[in-house]
Amino acid sequence: MYSQINKSISRYVTFTQQELDIFNSLLEYRKVPKKTIMLHEGEMCNFEAFVIKGCVRKYYIDANGFEVILQFAIEDAWVGDNSFSIYEDKPSRVFIETLEDCEFLTFNPETKEELFERAPKFERAFRILIQRHLTITQDRLFNTISKPAMEKYLDFLELYPTVPQRVAQHYIASYLGISAEFLSKVRAKIAKQ
CATH class of the missing domain: 2.60.120.10 (Jelly Rolls)
Structure with a gap:
């Protein structure tokens, strides 16, 4: 254990x-x-x-x-x-x-x-x-203030690669400081790239 x-x-x-x-x-x-x-x-x-x-x-x-x-x-x-x-x-x-x-x-x-x-x-x-x-924590604060949503989400995926499969999307949006609807658009844009 x-x-x-x-x-x-x-x-x-x-x-x-x-x-x-x-x-x-x-x-x-x-x-x-x-x-x-x-x-x-x-x-x-x-x-x-x-x-x-x-x-x-x-x-x-x-x-x-x-x-x-x-x-x-x-x-x-x-x-x-x-x-x-x-x-x-x-x-x-x-x-x-x-x-x-x-x-x-x-x-x-x-x-x-x-x-x-x-x-x-x-x-x-x-x-x-x-x-x-x-x-x-300081890096997260810097990212929250200075980076656009797509970069914040990509940073999130790097820090927490398994979390998107484990939690509801609105929790991730809350962590990123954006709406769930906007996060959906960011994810769709990433998926197209």
Whole structure:
């Protein structure tokens, strides 16, 4: 059960088997059915989850009542409200919902701190994960502001090649910041090329 997460986390730092055993002992396996909201806006996020299997979306509801998708998390990705709820100790401003039946390995802030005390190299690994997440977020912001819809969609396909077969088109449109109708036109134009 732990080989997938161990391989993923070991991309950044080399761990001993003893360090990986400590890490694995602090993880909790969770199976969550499709269409489950794991976190509601206004709640405190008390988990970080590694996706073993499935697809999750993280989103907020804007002032006009529209859902705006911030992230898709699929196999080998992490999801949680790290930036606001966990690190700032404030209620979440986002929702996290499973779009497929999912399997996760999770931990909470207390077990993460225990991990850092017992196996300090994990602090470096998670710092690198956060830096990578920040880079991806900044790149996404740049693309959203500066690129036309077709380029945004092609970038999306590069980042999430399997997601279009797994989620409804209106979710992808929300992620890209365009209407579902406009996304249909973009897809048709790409198909002709």
